[in-house]
Amino acid sequence: MSSNGPPGPYDRVPEARVSKSSHATAPAPSDAAGVDRRVALRVGVTAAMAVGSVALGFGLRERSGSKKTRALPTLKDHRAEKPAGANDMAIVRGPDPAANVRRAVEALGGMGRFVKRGERVVIKPNIGWNRTPEQAANTNPDVVAEVVRLVVAAGASKVWLTDASVNTPEQCFARSGIEKAAKAAGATVIRPDASAFREVNVSGKLLHTGDVLFPFVEADRVINVPIVKQHGLSLASMALKNWYGVLGGQRVKLHQNIHLSIIDLAAMVRPTLTILDATRILTANGPTGGSLADVKQMDTIAAGSDEVALDAFGATLLGLNPNDVGFIVEGMKAGLGTPQWHNLKTVELGG
Amino acid sequence: MFRWLRRAYQIVFLGFFLFLLLVTTAGLIRGYDVQWLLEFDPLVALTTALASHSLHHTLLWALILIVLTLVLGRFFCAWMCPMGVLHQALGFLARKRRPPDRVKQNAPRASHRIKYLVLAVMLGLAAAGSVQIGLLDPIASTWRGLATSVMPTLGNVVFGKYQGERHFQWGTLITLVFFGALALNFVYPRFYCRVLCPLGALLGLLSKFSLFRISRNTEICKGCKFCGSDCQGAADPQGTVRATECMVCLNCIEGCPRGGLSYKFLPPLASSTTKIDLVRRKWLGAGVAGAVAVPFMRASDGVEPRPNPARIRPPGSLEESAFLEKCLKCGACMKVCPTGGLQPALQEAGIEGFWSPILIPRIGYCEANCTLCGQVCPTGAIEKLTIEKKVGEMPSRPPVRIGSAFFDKGRCLPWGYQTECIVCEEVCPTSPKAIYFKMETVIGRDGTQKTLKMPFVDLDYCTGCGTCETRCPVVDRAGVRVSAANESRTPRSSISLTGGKI
Numbered sequence: 001m002s003s004n005g006p007p008g009p010y011d012r013v014p015e016a017r018v019s020k021s022s023h024a025t026a027p028a029p030s031d032a033a034g035v036d037r038r039v040a041l042r043v044g045v046t047a048a049m050a051v052g053s054v055a056l057g058f059g060l061r062e063r064s065g066s067k068k069t070r071a072l073p074t075l076k077d078h079r080a081e082k083p084a085g086a087n088d089m090a091i092v093r094g095p096d097p098a099a100n101v102r103r104a105v106e107a108l109g110g111m112g113r114f115v116k117r118g119e120r121v122v123i124k125p126n127i128g129w130n131r132t133p134e135q136a137a138n139t140n141p142d143v144v145a146e147v148v149r150l151v152v153a154a155g156a157s158k159v160w161l162t163d164a165s166v167n168t169p170e171q172c173f174a175r176s177g178i179e180k181a182a183k184a185a186g187a188t189v190i191r192p193d194a195s196a197f198r199e200v201n202v203s204g205k206l207l208h209t210g211d212v213l214f215p216f217v218e219a220d221r222v223i224n225v226p227i228v229k230q231h232g233l234s235l236a237s238m239a240l241k242n243w244y245g246v247l248g249g250q251r252v253k254l255h256q257n258i259h260l261s262i263i264d265l266a267a268m269v270r271p272t273l274t275i276l277d278a279t280r281i282l283t284a285n286g287p288t289g290g291s292l293a294d295v296k297q298m299d300t301i302a303a304g305s306d307e308v309a310l311d312a313f314g315a316t317l318l319g320l321n322p323n324d325v326g327f328i329v330e331g332m333k334a335g336l337g338t339p340q341w342h343n344l345k346t347v348e349l350g351g
Numbered sequence: 352m353f354r355w356l357r358r359a360y361q362i363v364f365l366g367f368f369l370f371l372l373l374v375t376t377a378g379l380i381r382g383y384d385v386q387w388l389l390e391f392d393p394l395v396a397l398t399t400a401l402a403s404h405s406l407h408h409t410l411l412w413a414l415i416l417i418v419l420t421l422v423l424g425r426f427f428c429a430w431m432c433p434m435g436v437l438h439q440a441l442g443f444l445a446r447k448r449r450p451p452d453r454v455k456q457n458a459p460r461a462s463h464r465i466k467y468l469v470l471a472v473m474l475g476l477a478a479a480g481s482v483q484i485g486l487l488d489p490i491a492s493t494w495r496g497l498a499t500s501v502m503p504t505l506g507n508v509v510f511g512k513y514q515g516e517r518h519f520q521w522g523t524l525i526t527l528v529f530f531g532a533l534a535l536n537f538v539y540p541r542f543y544c545r546v547l548c549p550l551g552a553l554l555g556l557l558s559k560f561s562l563f564r565i566s567r568n569t570e571i572c573k574g575c576k577f578c579g580s581d582c583q584g585a586a587d588p589q590g591t592v593r594a595t596e597c598m599v600c601l602n603c604i605e606g607c608p609r610g611g612l613s614y615k616f617l618p619p620l621a622s623s624t625t626k627i628d629l630v631r632r633k634w635l636g637a638g639v640a641g642a643v644a645v646p647f648m649r650a651s652d653g654v655e656p657r658p659n660p661a662r663i664r665p666p667g668s669l670e671e672s673a674f675l676e677k678c679l680k681c682g683a684c685m686k687v688c689p690t691g692g693l694q695p696a697l698q699e700a701g702i703e704g705f706w707s708p709i710l711i712p713r714i715g716y717c718e719a720n721c722t723l724c725g726q727v728c729p730t731g732a733i734e735k736l737t738i739e740k741k742v743g744e745m746p747s748r749p750p751v752r753i754g755s756a757f758f759d760k761g762r763c764l765p766w767g768y769q770t771e772c773i774v775c776e777e778v779c780p781t782s783p784k785a786i787y788f789k790m791e792t793v794i795g796r797d798g799t800q801k802t803l804k805m806p807f808v809d810l811d812y813c814t815g816c817g818t819c820e821t822r823c824p825v826v827d828r829a830g831v832r833v834s835a836a837n838e839s840r841t842p843r844s845s846i847s848l849t850g851g852k853i
C-alpha cells in the first residue's frame with residue numbers, strides 16, 4: 001500500500017506498537033496555554049466548517065418565485081439612411097452575374113452607402129440545399145463572391161457569411177460553390193454548428209423567441225442575398241423567406257403558418273441591403289428542385305432595401321401576381337415595404 | 352444502557368421512516384413531509400447542488416446533519432439511518448460466537464476505503480450533471496426497495512386493500528439489489544455500510560473534524576480487546592480509534608469491563624486518527640472517472656437528441672437535463688401515484704435515467720386533479736404544482752402536458768373494425784374534451800351503410816394524461832396511445848407552433 005511515506009492506519013504495524021505508542025508519541029503539552037491554543041484551534045476549525053457549510057447551503061438555495069431569467073438580446077435594425085435623390089431599387093440584366101451585381105450596387109449609390117469603414121457585416125445567401133449552382137436551389141456563387149468583394153472593398157472590418165442549411169451543412173456549403181468562392185473573396189464562412197446559435201427575442205406574432213446564428217446578433221450591417229425560387233407551400237421563396245435561414249431549432253414547425261412566420265422573421269431582421277439573385281431561377285419543384293428542366297436562365301440581378309418590393313418583382317419573374325402571394329400581402333400590411341416596386345425610384349439597366 | 356438508548360433511537364427513526372412510507376398514499380398523505388429523511392441526507396444536498404448549482408429549499412435540512420456530524424461524528428449510521436438499522440439487526444447472520452473471532456470480524460480492513468472511492472465517483476458524476484447517488488444512497492435505496500418491491504409484494508399478497516394491486520416493471524431487479532445489499536451481512540456485519548455506502552463515506556469525511564470522539568484510556572486498558580468485539584464501524588477502538596469509521600454506536604464503552612473507554616469532548620489527539628490512507632491519485636482518479644462517464648453515457652443515449660416516446664415524465668418534471676440533475680430515483684412519486692402508473696424506467700430514459708420515474712399509461716394514467724408526485728419529490732425534480740396550474744384554462748393558460756395521445760387506426764375499434772366505441776372520449780378528463788368525434792358513414796363488408804363516431808385528438812387540449820390509453824378496451828397494445836411528444840416542460844417537445852418557440 002504505502003511502502004513509501006509514513007505508515008497509514010492500514011499498514012501492518014505491530015498492534016502493540018500502535019496502541020502503546022499512541023499516547024507516548026503525543027506531543028506533551030508544555031503548559032496550559034498550549035493546551036488552550038490547541039483546543040481553540042480544533043474547535044475553531046470545526047466551527048468554521050459548520051458555519052461554512054451552512055452559509056454555502058443557504059447561499060445555494062433556490063429562492064421560490066425568482067427563477068433565473070436571462071435577458072435575451074434583440075436584433076438591431078440594420079437599415080441605412082437613404083441619401084437624398086438616391087435610387088430605391090435597381091434591376092440589371094446582363095450575361096455576367098458579377099458585373100450585374102456591381103452595376104446594381106453602383107446604381108444605388110455604391111456599397112459605401114450601405115457599409116461604412118470598420119463595420120462588421122454579415123452576408124446571408126441561400127445555402128439551404130445540397131445542390132449545384134446549375135440546379136438553382138442556392139444563391140449563385142459568383143453573385144455571392146461579388147457581394148463579398150464589394151463589402152471588403154468598402155472597408156468592412158469583418159465579413160461573415162452564413163446560413164442554416166436544411167441538408168447537411170458541410171455538403172451544402174461545398175456543393176453550392178459558395179464556401180470556396182466566398183472564402184476566396186475574403187469572407188469568414190460560419191457553418192451552422194450548434195454552437196453558432198444564440199437565443200434571441202423574436203417578439204413576433206407566432207414566434208416569441210428563437211435561436212439565431214450569432215453574426216446576426218453581433219453584426220452592424222446585414223446583406224440579404226436570396227435566390228428567386230418557386231416554393232410548394234408559400235408559392236415563392238425570395239428575400240423575405242430567406243430569413244428562415246437564420247434560425248436553428250425545429251424550423252419545420254413554422255410551416256404550420258408559413259406566411260405569418262415569414263413576416264415574424266422578416267420583422268426581426270431588417271437588412272441594410274438586399275441583392276436578389278435571378279441569374280437562374282427555379283420555376284417548379286421548389287424550394288429543392290433538382291432537375292435542370294425546372295431552371296430558367298434570367299441573367300437578372302435586382303437590388304434595393306425594400307424587401308417587399310424586391311419580392312413583388314421576383315414574383316413576376318415566376319409568373320405570379322404579387323397580390324396572390326400571402327407573405328407579400330402580409331409584409332405590406334406589417335409595414336415592411338410596398339409591393340408597388342414600379343412606383344419606387346427604380347432604375348433598370350440592360351445588358 | 353447506551354446500547355438500549357441507541358436501539359430506542361434506531362427503532363424510533365425506523366418507525367418514523369416506515370410511518371412516512373406508509374402514509375405516502377393518496378388517502379393518508381395530508382401534509383406530511385414524507386421524504387424528510389432524504390432531505391436530511393447531506394449527500395443528496397451535495398450531489399444535487401453540484402449538478403444543478405442550486406439547492407432545493409427542502410434540502411436545507413441536510414445542514415443540520417452536517418453540523419451535528421462535525422460536532423458528534425458519524426453518529427447518523429448507528430442512530431438514525433433506516434438502512435443502518437436493518438443492517439445492524441441483520442448483523443447476527445454472520446456474527447461469530449467467540450469474542451476474539453468477533454474482534455477479527457470487526458477489525459478495520461483495507462477494503463473499507465472503497466466507499467470513499469464510490470463517493471468520489473458519485474461526486475464526479477454529479478459535477479458533470481448526472482445525479483446517480485440514488486442508486487447507492489442508503490435512504491433512497493431503502494425507500495425504493497420498500498416502496499416498489501416489499502410493499503407491493505405485501506400489498507398484493509396480504510394487505511390488498513392498502514393501495515390495491517401494484518406492479519412495478521422489472522421490480523425484481525430492485526428486489527435483488529435491495530435484498531442483496533442486506534444479504535451482504537452474511538459476509539460480515541454491516542458489510543454495505545463499511546465498504547460501499549457513499550453517505551457513510553461523506554459523513555466519515557466530516558467526522559475528521561468531529562469534536563466529540565471515542566477515546567481509550569491507556570492507563571486503565573489491559574488490552575483485552577472486548578471493546579472491538581461489537582464495533583459497528585470497524586473503527587478499531589482497541590487500537591487508535593478511526594474517527595472516520597466510528598459510528599458512535601458506543602458498544603465499545605459498554606464492552607469494556609474496566610470502564611476504560613469514553614466518548615468525550617476533544618480527547619487527546621493521539622487517541623484517534625482521521626487518516627483514510629488513500630493517496631490523492633486514487634481520489635482524483637475516482638472523481639475523474641465519474642465525471643468522464645457522463646459524456647460517455649450521453650454519447651450513447653443523449654438527453655435530448657433521441658428522446659424516447661415512452662419517456663413520459665410526471666407532471667411538473669423539470670426539463671430533462673435539469674431533471675437528471677435532481678432526480679434520485681427514490682421512488683416516492685411511484686409510491687404515491689394513485690393509479691400506479693409511475694414506474695421505474697429501464698431503458699426508456701437512457702442509461703442515466705435508469706429507475707427514474709416514467710408514466711406507463713397502460714398500467715395507470717395521470718389523474719387530472721392530482722399533484723401528489725410533485726408534493727412528495729424531495730429534490731424538486733418534479734415541481735410542486737397546484738391543480739389550477741396543472742389543469743390550466745385554454746386558451747389563456749395552457750395545461751401542464753406530459754405528452755399527447757395518438758390513434759392507432761389499425762387497432763382502434765371504429766377506425767380499424769368499424770365497430771362502435773366511445774370509451775376514450777368518455778373518460779377524457781379535459782374540458783372541453785381533447786378527444787372528439789366526427790360522424791362518418793362507412794360501408795361494411797356486407798355492403799350495408801352505417802354511421803360511426805370517429806375519434807380524433809385535439810392537440811390544444813390533450814395533456815397526455817393517458818386515461819384513454821389506460822381505459823381503451825383493446826387489450827395489450829391500446830388503440831389510442833400516449834407518447835411524450837408535445838410535453839410542455841421544453842418547447843423542443845412541442846408539436847404545434849402555439850407557444851412561440853420552436
